[in-house]
Amino acid sequence: MNTAPCSTPFAARRARLCAAMQPGAVAILPTAPEVQRNSDTDYLYRHDSYFYYLTGFTEPDSVLVLVAAHGARPAQAILFCRQKNMEREIWEGFRHGPEGARAAFGFDTAFAIEELDAEMARLLADAPAAYYALGHSAALDMQMKNWLLAVRRQARAGVTAPAVAHDLLAMLDEMRLFKDDAEQATMLRAATISGVAHARAMMAARPGMFEYELEAELLHEFRRNGAQYPAYTPIVAAGANACVLHYNVNSAQTRDGDLVLIDAGCELDSYAADITRTFPVNGRFSAPQRALYELVLAAQNAALAAVRPGRKYSDIHDAATRVLAQGMLDLGLLSRDKFGSAEDAIAERAHQQFYMHGTGHWLGLDVHDAGAYRDVHAEGKPSRPLQPGMALTVEPGIYVRPAEGVPEQYWHIGIRIEDDVLVTQDGHTILSASAPKLADDIEQLMRP
Template identity: 70%
Template sequence: MSNFAARRARLAAQMLPGAVAVLPTAPEAARNGDSDYPYRHDSYFYYLSGFTEPESMLVLYAANGERPARSILFCREKNPEREIWDGYRYGPEAARSAFGVDEAWPVSELDTRLPDLLADAPALYYATASNAVLDAQVQRWIKAVRARSRSGVTAPSTFVDLLPLLDEMRLIKDESEQATMLRAGEISGNAHARAMRAARPGLHEYALEAELLYDFRRKGAQFPAYTPIVASGPNACVLHYNVNDRVMQDGDLVLIDAGCELDGYASDITRTFPVNGRFTPPQRSLYELVLAAQEAALEAIAPGRPYSAFHEAALRVLVQGMLDLGLIPAGRYADVEDAIAAKAHVPFYMHGTGHWLGMDVHDVGAYRDLTQLDKPSRALQPGMVLTVEPGIYVRPAEGVPEAYWHIGIRIEDDVVVTEDGYRLLTSSAPKTVDEIEALVGKGV
């Protein structure tokens, strides 16, 4: 658990001396009747603790001249009867040893112990105004401390939003995190290859979704990182389509956007391929355009370069291709830059070319340098993980060549920024035209 302890120490070092930070995990959520959704811990909480049980809170005390820094975990008590029904729970004693915290206490004692911990603390760090339950708890604890003011005890006078500090920490992935994300990418890429092999006209989209979910789980992933998108034919032009119930037709492309979550970390891959195993000439033209745009974006990724550079590189390639193929009327614009400035591409490409990736599929961290007055795009640094996902989506419209109607294509990979460029985390997912046509429909 040394990585988690090191993160706690890094956070405490950024806090005011003697300040306290509190961070709860996620609550359990009812699905319907007496059934809950599968439990998933809070990402921030897990980042600092490695603990995955519900009904838990982490408390950090920053060192001052009198007391050293310490970490305290509040968790459920051992309960043999409930464990018969719900499975093993650590309990405070075992949790303290297993997760390397200084102290562990029953979560039932939270309201009695927090006022003591907050007494005379100069500041309280927590996720301000993000959780009504936590806000109410904080007010209750502060009120209890203030009730002891006659005995000389003072309550925290400063309240600091904890999440921006953690966002910046989470943005840079250490070697252990990168290794987990590489494995998640391998699992997801292989699942995409399995879906390609299983594809054929006449199947429902959900049949391919089932192949993905099966492969995720059998390789050890705990969850899909998000609801899979399996979008065939015109559905591929709906960015967040996830009904996944259409019958795939001969001649369709199918766009699959799916990734697993492994040990708390997400992968995020999109592949697009012909259901019958052969691209038509219009499909191939658009596919190779998107692939070229992704290659240009990848070449723009290196430490020190602005985050925005890879989107700009992909966009220039896409817009030139749209002009060449007649999707954008060439005579209306002086050049590519003029067409981009006029946003002529937006009907066909309306999203960015990537996002941060980590414990959350759209991970935390600012995309701009907030320390500068003009807030420019922030510079990439080694350890940042991001997706690279250009696309093109052609809906029927006046002036748009009919040969391209209902074609939606996105190609997405995950990369980590390195000292000299980037490392691809999702190379196990076939991507070239030749690789795809050699694999689709060959059977699992």
């Protein structure tokens, strides 16, 4: 494998993966296919995250093949991609072509995608093992079957096919879980853009606006600052809609007195931000709204205190849940006659009436990023310890629907507060600090 391009994070990741593979083994990783939307129109193309992680290459119809070093033979990084085609480029835009991609992205060799089948029969010949996304794609599984059949047809010449298959994605999941300096910088920028967009939506909000008008403020700020897309369909949920966790219709008209819950983040250079803020559309929290808001904020602060190296991932959720359960008792959402303590309520899962989701997830190239939440190599598979370089969200919430015994003043209030967080050597850094969060700060920002 070329040594000069290893100064790029993509080449360095390819080298790390090759070093972890069985000597002489072959890894195959295609990018995502284009998907038809209707008639002759495709959905906006987005490359595969695993493929991008190792290549930085964003064109469709591309496959990465890695061959691990074996003896005196160095490792190889090979790209298969679309050929240059000036006529198609007039209609669809620039293509690197194999030679251009090889030079620009530091591959050892590059071929036209049409040569994939013939070259794979050669590359897999006498390889001891193959690494690919086992069972992830029926199309890839069929391709692998055909390539292996082509190799086995050479058996009379003494050629052997790989005897072992390994799940490539499991290896990449562990690599992707730890963000390098380049990734951290991109994620900070994505979170900063997204936080400013949330502030813009707060400042624009007025009773009577439609949810989609606030969504437009977000999207404007994303694009104005260079983000390519929203990282996911934004949630802009006013009033009772905020009690629907994955609400994304974004068509209702806000009313004076509503809270608005916005869960939105941009995608910048393939990395996602994921931020939630909740604010009063008229700029002033009512007393019941503020009481619940301060409870969720206290739960988030407790959860954030658990984000540091050596603490278990599950400690984050446990810390938030204890604060929320106690607050539910204090505010009368849960009955003290029935539950003597927060621990009793949690043991009976009573808190899940108002808080039914986890307190976060990994974040990176995907909004819900790759990586296991448990230490799969330890006995009993306990929650894995946090380590520097991990990036995650911390997002407690509370959602109060009308029900018998629930004080009416809290009905239809949904609140979530979500930040993007990087685990550091001595604790954590909040990447999304640009989004206002304190109730007083929100009211000050929204003041006419």
